[in-house]
Amino acid sequence: MSRVWNFSAGPAALPEEVLRQAADEMLDWQGSGMGVMEMSHRGKEFTAIAAQAEADLRELLAVPANYRILFMQGGAIAENAIIPMNLMGGRRVADYVVTGAWSQKSQKEARKYAEVNIVATSEASGFATVPPMTDWRLSADPAYVFTCTNETIGGVEYPFEPDLTQIGCGEVPVVADMSSHILSRAIDVAKYGLIFGGAQKNIGPAGLTIVIVREDLLGRAMPHCPSAFDYKTVADNGSMYNTPPTYAIYIAGLVFQWLKREGGLAAVEAHNIAKAKLLYDFLDASDFYENRIDPACRSRMNVPFFLKDESLNEAFLAESRAAGLVQLKGHKSVGGMRASIYNAMPIAGVQALVDFMRDFAARRG
Numbered sequence: 629m630s631r632v633w634n635f636s637a638g639p640a641a642l643p644e645e646v647l648r649q650a651a652d653e654m655l656d657w658q659g660s661g662m663g664v665m666e667m668s669h670r671g672k673e674f675t676a677i678a679a680q681a682e683a684d685l686r687e688l689l690a691v692p693a694n695y696r697i698l699f700m701q702g703g704a705i706a707e708n709a710i711i712p713m714n715l716m717g718g719r720r721v722a723d724y725v726v727t728g729a730w731s732q733k734s735q736k737e738a739r740k741y742a743e744v745n746i747v748a749t750s751e752a753s754g755f756a757t758v759p760p761m762t763d764w765r766l767s768a769d770p771a772y773v774f775t776c777t778n779e780t781i782g783g784v785e786y787p788f789e790p791d792l793t794q795i796g797c798g799e800v801p802v803v804a805d806m807s808s809h810i811l812s813r814a815i816d817v818a819k820y821g822l823i824f825g826g827a828q829k830n831i832g833p834a835g836l837t838i839v840i841v842r843e844d845l846l847g848r849a850m851p852h853c854p855s856a857f858d859y860k861t862v863a864d865n866g867s868m869y870n871t872p873p874t875y876a877i878y879i880a881g882l883v884f885q886w887l888k889r890e891g892g893l894a895a896v897e898a899h900n901i902a903k904a905k906l907l908y909d910f911l912d913a914s915d916f917y918e919n920r921i922d923p924a925c926r927s928r929m930n931v932p933f934f935l936k937d938e939s940l941n942e943a944f945l946a947e948s949r950a951a952g953l954v955q956l957k958g959h960k961s962v963g964g965m966r967a968s969i970y971n972a973m974p975i976a977g978v979q980a981l982v983d984f985m986r987d988f989a990a991r992r993g
């Protein structure tokens with residue numbers, strides 16, 4: 629067997645230890661005589677798996693007791709509708725910070741359910757930065773302020789946690805799409821009303837959506853909100869109102885245990901800083917490649933870069949693939965290349981990429 633260095637933006641590489649454990653347990657989970665995919669979600673085996681996964685996630689992110697963790701389906705794009713359906717609570721306006729393709733899509737979807745006010749946008753910079761909070765113009769009484777704290781396509785990450793107390797609006801809940809950097813760094817959950825993300829980048833398989841929501845925001849859903857997407861219904865039923873994505877929850881649970889063995893989020897964050905520094909320092913020192921994002925807002929997880937001579941793109945992709953480095957093609961809306969280096973990518977993988985890029989530049993430069 630030979631594994632490649634996989635730089636996919638998602639679904640993305642998983643820790644090899646986790647895949648090996650899942651393989652070992654495929655036919656017989658811990659002496660139960662069945663695999664996890666075959667278990668009733670209400671049986672004692674699976675309820676133990678789900679409870680452990682939730683407890684480990686709560687511990688890793690230090691989620692306060694007044695927040696509920698929900699395991700849902702639908703992905704982050706469905707949450708773009710589910711969030712206003714649950715949080716408008718009779719208010720008229722929802723506020724959005726637009727920093728790239730994903731928050732743009734979120735505000736567009738919200739317009740079906742709310743009047744949307746754009747609090748700030750970095751569009752004028754080509755979405756290369758994050759507008760500082762001093763430039764945010766909240767509406768008079770917004771139901772919430774929506775942020776996407778890591779823009780997967782643009783490669784832009786908030787260099788600060790959105791803390792509305794700093795601009796005198798601490799009572800407004802902050803919603804954050806953390807799909808592509810959740811668990812990559814320590815965060816202060818108490819700064820947010822709701823955190824959500826699809827699992828398929830930094831957590832586990834596609835099909836699982838994580839929602840972490842402050843309890844006082846439950847019970848406000850619009851009457852036509854589907855029951856399976858009403859946060860209160862999901863919370864009251866321990867994420868088992870409908871059948872949850874059981875296998876994805878199991879794999880996510882193995883990833884949470886792996887993160888704990890790695891030393892928790894402080895250790896994981898230090899590792900991610902070192903990985904990102906290795907790649908960005910190389911890009912900055914090169915006259916063959918470039919990254920075009922404001923250095924203060926560069927994502928540690930998604931690193932878009934360009935060859936200055938774009939006629940070499942196809943050769944770069946073909947040769948990198950032959951060298952065992954895959955999924956480096958940039959998103960079609962941006963072009964160029966993108967290396968996604970989530971938690972499961974070891975520094976050896978980033979080093980292999982830098983070594984290849986240096987060699988390619990020497991040969992073609």
Ligand code: PMP
Pocket residue numbers: 638702703704705706730776778779780781805806807808826
């Ligand atoms: N938000 C962000 C930040 C993402 O990276 C993605 C997936 N690339 C989405 C939303 C959409 O996720 P899904 O396709 O799982 O709905």
